[in-house]
Every structure is written in C-alpha cells, then in structure tokens.
Amino acid sequence: MAxxxxxxxxxxxxxxxxxxxxxxxxxxxxxxxxxxxxxxxxTTWLTNQSPDGVVFARSKDEVTAIVNICATHKVPVIxxxxxxxxxxxxxxxxxxxxxxxxxxxxxxxxxxxxxSCIVQPGVTREQLNTYLRDQGLFFPIDPGxxxxxxxxxxxxxxxxxxxxxxxxxxxxxxVEAVMANGETIRTAQRAKKSxxxxxxxxxxxxxxxxxxLITQITLRLQGIPEAISSARCTFPTVDAACQTVxxxxxxxxxxxxIELLDxxxxxxxxxxxxxxxxxxxxxLLEFHGSDASVxxxxxxxxxxxxxxxxxxxxxxxxxxxxxxxxxxxHDAYWATLQLRPGAVGISTDxxxxxxxxxxxxxxxxAKLKDEGFISPIVGHVGDGNFHCLLLIDDKNPDEMERAGxxxxxxxxxxxxxxxxCTGEHGIGQGKMPYLSKELGQATVDVMGAIKMALDPDGIxxxxxxxxx
Amino acid sequence: MMTPTTEAELAQMVADATGPITVQGGGTRGLPSDGLLLSTxxxxxxxxxxxxxxxxxxxxxxxxxEIETELAKENQRLAFEPVDFRGLxxxxxxxxxxxxxxxxxxxxxxxxxxAARDFALGVRYVDGMGQTVSNGGRVMxxxxxxxxVKLMAGSWGTLGVMSQLSLKVLPNPETEATLTxxxxxxxxxxxAMAEAMGSSFDVSGAAxxxxxxxxxxxxxxxxxxxxxxxxxxxxxxxxxHFGAEMSVAxxxxxxxxxxxxxxxxxxxxxxxxxxxVKPSDGPALIAAAGARGAQMDWAGGxxxxxxxxxTDLRARMGDIAGHATLIxxxxxARFHPExxxxxxxxxxxxxxxxxxxxxxxxxxxx
Ligand SMILES: Cc1cc2nc3c(=O)[nH]c(=O)nc-3n(C[C@H](O)[C@H](O)[C@H](O)COP(=O)(O)OP(=O)(O)OC[C@H]3O[C@@H](n4cnc5c(N)ncnc54)[C@H](O)[C@@H]3O)c2cc1C
Numbered sequence: 001m002a003x004x005x006x007x008x009x010x011x012x013x014x015x016x017x018x019x020x021x022x023x024x025x026x027x028x029x030x031x032x033x034x035x036x037x038x039x040x041x042x043t044t045w046l047t048n049q050s051p052d053g054v055v056f057a058r059s060k061d062e063v064t065a066i067v068n069i070c071a072t073h074k075v076p077v078i079x080x081x082x083x084x085x086x087x088x089x090x091x092x093x094x095x096x097x098x099x100x101x102x103x104x105x106x107x108x109x110x111x112x113x114x115x116s117c118i119v120q121p122g123v124t125r126e127q128l129n130t131y132l133r134d135q136g137l138f139f140p141i142d143p144g145x146x147x148x149x150x151x152x153x154x155x156x157x158x159x160x161x162x163x164x165x166x167x168x169x170x171x172x173x174x175v176e177a178v179m180a181n182g183e184t185i186r187t188a189q190r191a192k193k194s195x196x197x198x199x200x201x202x203x204x205x206x207x208x209x210x211x212x213l214i215t216q217i218t219l220r221l222q223g224i225p226e227a228i229s230s231a232r233c234t235f236p237t238v239d240a241a242c243q244t245v246x247x248x249x250x251x252x253x254x255x256x257x258i259e260l261l262d263x264x265x266x267x268x269x270x271x272x273x274x275x276x277x278x279x280x281x282x283x284l285l286e287f288h289g290s291d292a293s294v295x296x297x298x299x300x301x302x303x304x305x306x307x308x309x310x311x312x313x314x315x316x317x318x319x320x321x322x323x324x325x326x327x328x329x330h331d332a333y334w335a336t337l338q339l340r341p342g343a344v345g346i347s348t349d350x351x352x353x354x355x356x357x358x359x360x361x362x363x364x365x366a367k368l369k370d371e372g373f374i375s376p377i378v379g380h381v382g383d384g385n386f387h388c389l390l391l392i393d394d395k396n397p398d399e400m401e402r403a404g405x406x407x408x409x410x411x412x413x414x415x416x417x418x419x420x421c422t423g424e425h426g427i428g429q430g431k432m433p434y435l436s437k438e439l440g441q442a443t444v445d446v447m448g449a450i451k452m453a454l455d456p457d458g459i460x461x462x463x464x465x466x467x468x
Numbered sequence: 469m470m471t472p473t474t475e476a477e478l479a480q481m482v483a484d485a486t487g488p489i490t491v492q493g494g495g496t497r498g499l500p501s502d503g504l505l506l507s508t509x510x511x512x513x514x515x516x517x518x519x520x521x522x523x524x525x526x527x528x529x530x531x532x533x534e535i536e537t538e539l540a541k542e543n544q545r546l547a548f549e550p551v552d553f554r555g556l557x558x559x560x561x562x563x564x565x566x567x568x569x570x571x572x573x574x575x576x577x578x579x580x581x582x583a584a585r586d587f588a589l590g591v592r593y594v595d596g597m598g599q600t601v602s603n604g605g606r607v608m609x610x611x612x613x614x615x616x617v618k619l620m621a622g623s624w625g626t627l628g629v630m631s632q633l634s635l636k637v638l639p640n641p642e643t644e645a646t647l648t649x650x651x652x653x654x655x656x657x658x659x660a661m662a663e664a665m666g667s668s669f670d671v672s673g674a675a676x677x678x679x680x681x682x683x684x685x686x687x688x689x690x691x692x693x694x695x696x697x698x699x700x701x702x703x704x705x706x707x708x709h710f711g712a713e714m715s716v717a718x719x720x721x722x723x724x725x726x727x728x729x730x731x732x733x734x735x736x737x738x739x740x741x742x743x744x745v746k747p748s749d750g751p752a753l754i755a756a757a758g759a760r761g762a763q764m765d766w767a768g769g770x771x772x773x774x775x776x777x778x779t780d781l782r783a784r785m786g787d788i789a790g791h792a793t794l795i796x797x798x799x800x801a802r803f804h805p806e807x808x809x810x811x812x813x814x815x816x817x818x819x820x821x822x823x824x825x826x827x828x829x830x831x832x833x834x
Binding site for chain 2 (some may be wrong): 070084111112114115155156158162163166169170178183184185186199200202207208225232245246249251292293296351352354382383384385418423424431435438440441443446449450452453454463
C-alpha cells in the first residue's frame with residue numbers, strides 16, 4: 001500500500017503567509033476548500049493532502065515574491081502545473097502554498113534556425129504543438145496527459161516516441177528557476193555547455209519541484225518529418241512481440257514509436273474508440289523520415305515481424321487513420337477505466353533492460369491472472385518501460401492491500417532484473433520507499449545532501465523524492 | 469602515483485587521503501595537477517556487454533579504443549563520437565572512458581544524438597569521504613530522484629572518482645555519405661547547415677572547415693543505403709540555391725575523422741579555443757575573434773579557433789553569449805566563468821560531495 005508522507009505543520013508561519021499573500025495577490029490567492037483539494041492530489045489512490053492556499057502566479061517576479069515570503073516564514077512552496085502527476089507529487093503533507101503557474105502560459109520565442117524555443121512553464125504540450133505547426137516544427141515529448149511543460153520538465157516526462165527523440169532530459173536545453181533562497185538561476189544559454197560547471201539543467205529536470213520553481217524552459221524542437229507512416233501488427237504472444245521489438249532496435253531501424261498493447265488493452269481500446277482490432281497482443285508503430293525511408297522502415301519491420309509470427313500487418317501514410325490509431329493509444333487510460341466502472345486505476349511504471357522485457361511482462365501477466373486482477377498492460381517497449389493499470393475498488397481494503405502487494409512485487413522483480421521501479425512517473429510520495437531499495441542508502445543520502453545544499457530549510461515541495 | 473585496481477582499494481585510498489588528489493584517466497588532456505596523482509588505469513575492463521540490450525558496463529579506466537573494438541565486433545558503436553585530443557594538444561597517454569564522461573566529450577554527431585552524458589545510463593563513483601555511490605543502471609530511462617549520472621558527466625573529476633559506467637550503445641548504420649559544398653563564406657555556410665538541419669533528412673553531421681586552403685561545408689547522412697542515396701540527392705537539390713560547387717565526398721569516414729579530431733590544427737602553433745555558441749552566432753564569433761584559423765561543427769554551434777598565443781578571446785566575444793574553453797595554451801582560465809548564482813550552487817554541491825576539497829583542486833578553482 002503506498003504511503004503518504006506525514007509531516008508537522010508550521011501553523012504560525014502558515015497563518016502569517018496566508019495573510020500576506022491575500023493582501024498582495026487579492027483574487028489570485030484562493031483558500032476555498034474545493035480549489036485547495038483540486039490542487040492536492042487527485043489522479044491516484046493516494047489520499048488528498050490539500051495545501052493551505054493556492055496562488056496563481058503570472059510572472060517570475062511574482063514567483064520570486066511568493067518564494068521569498070514563504071522562505072521568510074519557512075512555509076512549504078508546492079509548484080503546480082496541471083496536476084496530472086501520479087505519485088502524490090503535488091500533495092501538501094506539511095501544508096503550505098500551491099503555486100499554480102497555469103497563467104504563465106506564453107510561448108516567448110521560437111528560433112526556427114536553431115530549432116529551439118523558450119516557453120513559460122504553464123504552456124501545455126498541445127498548446128506548443130498547435131503553435132509550432134505552421135512553422136513546420138514540433139516538440140516530440142507526449143505523455144498521456146496534456147501536461148504543462150513546467151510539470152513535464154520537473155518530472156522528466158516521456159511519452160510514446162522516447163525511443164527516437166528521448167525524454168525531457170534530452171530535450172530541455174536550459175531552465176530558469178527561482179530557487180529556495182529566492183535567487184534566480186539560468187542553467188545555460190542557448191549555446192551548448194562546455195565549462196566545468198555542473199549540469200544544473202539536468203539536475204533541475206526530474207527534481208519534482210523539490211529544488212526550485214521553474215519559470216522558463218528552453219526546449220529543443222524537431223522539424224516535422226517529410227513523411228510519417230503508422231503501422232500495426234498482431235502477435236500470438238507478448239513474448240513474440242517483445243522479441244520483435246528487440247530485433248528492430250538491434251537492426252537500427254529508427255522507429256519513432258513502438259508501443260505494445262496486450263489483449264486486454266486492445267479489447268478496452270476497441271470498445272472505447274470503436275475499433276475492431278484483433279484482440280491479441282499488438283504492436284503499434286510509427287516511422288518518421290523521408291518518403292523513401294518510411295517505406296523502407298515499414299518493409300523491414302514487416303519482415304522481422306513475420307519471422308516472429310506477426311500477423312495482420314498493415315501500414316498506412318493516411319493522416320486520418322494514423323490519428324485514429326494514436327488517439328486510441330492515448331485514450332488507453334480512459335478506455336481501461338471503462339472495463340470496471342467505478343474502480344480507480346493504479347498504474348505501475350517499471351522499466352527493465354530491453355533484453356529482460358519479455359520475461360518481465362510475461363511474469364506480470366501471469367501474476368495478474370493468478371491474483372484475479374483486471375489489468376491491461378501497455379508498454380513503451382522500445383525503452384523497456386511498461387504499465388499495468390490495475391482496476392481496484394478503493395472502498396475495499398482487502399483489494400487495496402493486495403494491489404499494493406502486487407505493485408511491490410513487480411517493482412522488486414524489475415529491480416532484480418537490473419531495472420527500475422519508475423521509468424517515467426517519478427518518485428513523488430508513492431515511490432519513496434523503493435528509492436533506497438533500488439539505489440542503496442548511500443545514494444539516497446547523496447540526494448539528501450543535494451537537497452540540503454540547495455534548500456536547507458526544506459521549503460520546496462517537502463516530503464517528496466527524499467526525506468531529509 | 470596511486471593506481472587502485474579495485475573499487476574497494478580506490479575507496480580506501482580516498483578515505484585515507486589528507487591532501488589534494490589529481491584524478492587522472494589517460495592524461496591526454498594536458499591538465500594541470502596538484503598533490504597526489506590518482507590514476508584510474510588500474511580499473512580497466514569490460515564487465516558486461518549485452519548487444520541485445522544496447523548496453524555495455526565498463527570499468528572507468530578502460531581504454532576507449534578497447535571498447536570501440538569490442539562494439540565493432542557486434543556492429544555497434546559509441547554514437548557520440550568521442551574526440552581524441554592527443555593530436556591537437558600534442559599529448560600522450562591512452563584516452564579512457566571515465567575521462568570521456570568526466571569531460572562530457574562529444575564529436576560531430578552531438579547535434580543529432582547528444583554527448584557522452586546522453587549515453588551514460590549508470591555510474592558508480594567514490595565521493596570525497598571515500599563512500600561508494602551508485603546511480604542509474606542499464607535501463608534506457610528512469611526517474612529515480614536527482615540525476616547523479618548527469619551530474620558526474622562533465623564534472624571534470626571534481627565531485628568524485630568514477631569506478632564504473634554503464635553506457636547505451638547504438639547499432640552501426642549500414643552506410644554513410646557526405647555532401648560537400650565548396651567555397652562558402654561563414655554566414656552562408658551556417659545558413660546552408662541550418663537548412664539541412666531543419667529538413668527531414670536526418671543529418672548526423674554539419675561542419676565547415678578549410679581543407680587544403682578552400683572552405684568546405686560538409687553535411688553527413690547515415691542509414692540504410694537506399695535512403696542515404698535518396699537523402700543526398702534531395703539535399704543536393706535543396707542546397708543548390710547557395711550557388712556553391714557541390715560534390716559527394718570520396719571518403720566520408722576519413723573526412724569526418726579529420727573534422728572530429730580537428731586535424732587542421734594538428735602540428736600548428738598558437739592557442740586553441742573551443743567555443744560553444746548558438747549556431748547562428750558562429751560567423752559573428754569568428755569575425756570578432758580575429759583568429760588564425762577557424763572550424764565550425766554542430767551546424768555552427770561549436771567553433772574551434774586557433775589564435776595568436778596569449779590573445780584573450782573572451783574579451784573579444786563582446787555580446788556573443790557562449791562558453792569559451794581554452795584547450796591548448798596558457799595564461800587564461802581554462803573554463804568560461806560561471807554566472808555568480810550558478811557558481812554559488814556549484815560550490816554548494818561540491819562541498820557536499822567532497823567536503824575536504826580533495827579532488828582536482830586546480831580545476832575546481834578554474
Ligand atoms: C492519463 C495519464 C497519462 C499519463 N501518461 C504519462 C506518460 O506517458 N509519460 C509520463 O512521463 N507521464 C505520464 N503521466 C504523468 C504526468 O502526466 C506527468 O508526470 C506530467 O509531466 C506532469 O505534468 P503536470 O503539468 O501535470 O505537473 P504537476 O502534476 O502539476 O506537477 C508534477 C510535479 O512537478 C512539479 N512542478 C510542476 N510545475 C513545476 C514548475 N514550474 N517548476 C518546478 N516544479 C514544478 C510539481 O511540484 C510536482 O512535483 C500521465 C498521467 C495521466 C493522468
């Protein structure tokens with residue numbers, strides 16, 4: 001069972017800060033219960049721990065002012081993007097102020113020659129891509145939710161095309177952030193870095209709001225490919241699909257996306273998205289490149305798939321068909337929830353070396369079946385990352401308990417295979433217990449030391465990632 | 469000199485140390501030293517190579533060449549094309565993989581795939597208290613707290629002594645080809661490279677240098693043979709409007725080896741500076757520098773300059789934002805000064821990793 005963190009409250013400090021913020025921010029500072037709950041944790045099974053107030057910041061200067069006020073009174077600051085994170089990242093175990101940056105949503109500059117842009121943290125990934133489309137550019141990272149780029153940076157998000165374009169860590173060139181002491185840092189200019197200074201950019205990426213609040217992000221962009229084709233192929237077993245993936249990767253076919261859906265997931269997607277794909281393990285693919293190269297990639301993939309018993313292989317360059325297919329994939333979460341109306345979804349997030357993927361997925365499937373859980377599996381298999389989405393009645397303590405045991409079992413299995421308990425969702429509160437299991441206490445202590453160096457009073461998103 | 473042969477021995481040596489330690493891999497970068505020399509060359513060897521998982525685990529002192537040879541047997545490679553600085557600096561020694569990661573080394577392909585850092589999946593190191601720390605592993609992605617792997621990359625041995633690394637490797641492409649444009653001025657060359665980079669032809673190298681006295685702009689593509697031919701043809705059409713004479717390089721691999729190791733500056737005199745700027749600032753930097761020689765890589769984002777000895781390049785950069793590193797020569801700080809907020813954080817971090825200030829004090833102060 002995932003535990004939420006319990007921390008003492010600094011009640012006097014909080015009371016003072018509430019007064020000051022009300023005075024300075026007027027209507028943009030809210031303390032109503034529903035808005036506070038909305039800014040505590042909502043998307044998972046973790047208990048909601050609401051902040052004491054929510055402030056809607058509009059500029060870096062305002063963020064600085066808020067951080068300074070909170071720092072003076074040692075009150076927690078919890079950065080908030082769109083609140084789609086899954087491990088209790090935005091909960092407020094020690095109370096404090098949620099800083100909602102959704103109104104900092106300007107795309108500040110696009111440098112099409114240098115293939116980069118600068119955005120404020122509240123810009124969402126869909127907003128950015130709509131804006132870029134006319135210029136023939138796009139930003140590739142696409143987590144299942146329409147998250148904010150600040151939140152995606154803070155969680156090192158990744159999506160369906162990490163196999164070709166990487167994760168946020170590979171695509172954030174620099175950040176501007178207000179740190180716990182109220183100082184602003186800029187981690188790099190648009191020039192690539194070459195000095196002895198440490199890689200503060202990648203320290204901030206994935207820091208889950210525990211080191212500073214990101215106020216600007218410089219992102220690397222991609223040119224929209226000349227041609228895009230998508231494909232799907234059914235396999236007799238999950239193992240055959242995974243073997244295919246491994247060979248595709250080893251051949252160096254530059255697939256942009258390669259996603260696995262197990263039979264249960266295909267069934268859910270068929271029902272939700274009104275499709276009629278065979279209800280067997282399925283690989284969904286996308287190829288990017290020139291006209292000639294996408295054809296060639298599709299052909300080579302087809303040949304490998306056939307060797308592994310792949311059937312019903314179809315590929316298409318039709319935008320409409322492609323969108324339909326990927327929309328169905330993106331809606332997988334919502335489709336799954338329909339399999340057991342009223343249940344909550346609990347997502348696992350293990351990632352293993354690609355060579356162990358087939359073993360890990362097969363073991364998970366067998367265990368799910370033994371335990372009688374309804375849980376489809378979807379995977380970003382090109383990276384070795386997959387999710388089981390367990391559908392659980394959260395009013396039933398026994399079921400909750402058993403789900404918790406399954407999650408622990410799978411995390412430990414992945415760790416024993418040289419893998420990790422989290423490929424993309426992050427630690428937040430929910431995965432803190434696994435961190436030392438996976439990394440060892442010495443490493444967790446180093447992370448604690450980093451936190452102490454940059455945020456000695458522990459005001460930035462306390463009770464997440466590492467306990468100090 | 470201390471040459472530990474196990475991680476435990478390394479940890480003991482650091483724990484026992486009372487004064488400065490210079491951490492050295494192959495010693496090919498001609499870096500200043502202070503105190504005891506600690507060589508990682510005794511920690512050598514490939515521990516696990518799994519071509520199917522695209523990962524290799526190596527001890528930090530393993531020669532890069534040894535790793536490249538093993539990978540080549542499976543038709544794989546270190547995709548970030550590490551640069552060998554020996555010819556440029558006139559140094560000896562054998563480059564080690566630990567040194568490559570510590571300096572975040574990267575060659576021409578950086579603009580497509582990233583630097584050493586981007587291929588580092590896991591690291592084990594000994595910190596300034598003599599404790600062994602391990603982070604990351606063999607998975608392609610993880611989000612387990614602060615990224616110590618990336619923090620060690622490019623830290624020039626000032627945070628800890630790496631003992632083991634795990635790296636992502638990539639398959640060799642079937643073939644490569646390079647389109648060359650002859651005689652372009654710097655601004656035109658950068659425009660041509662930007663156009664190639666913005667196309668969907670997946671360019672894996674874009675550089676500009678004087679070869680045998682004439683400026684040459686080189687655009688590389690890699691992949692399956694049919695697609696390479698197609699992309700070269702398309703790029704030729706696309707770039708025709710620059711009016712330059714164009715051809716396909718006779719030996720693409722040899723050309724890129726020269727560009728990668730900056731062969732044009734080998735055996736010359738003068739200081740060598742390596743400057744990273746935003747690509748569109750490359751030509752302005754070259755104009756402002758008054759250099760004896762210049763080469764651009766990363767579509768203009770990396771500029772190699774050969775300057776009269778003792779010229780303060782940073783003073784000439786004016787408003788051009790970038791990082792200038794002195795690679796060959798003396799008289800100036802090796803690294804570009806950090807802005808002061810960042811420098812404070814950097815110092816704060818270093819104190820936590822190495823409270824006694826043992827590691828590479830000269831570089832840490834630079
Ligand atoms: C249906 C669904 C599908 C998902 N699919 C994926 C997926 O495919 N891949 C994936 O990686 N994730 C996925 N997620 C998880 C989630 O969408 C990502 O973690 C996302 O990056 C969170 O962004 P957000 O804007 O919602 O951040 P929030 O939830 O608001 O915040 C997340 C964390 O970042 C911090 N933070 C937010 N903004 C800032 C800022 N400006 N400065 C500093 N810290 C900040 C917060 O304090 C918090 O710790 C999915 C979630 C859902 C609900």
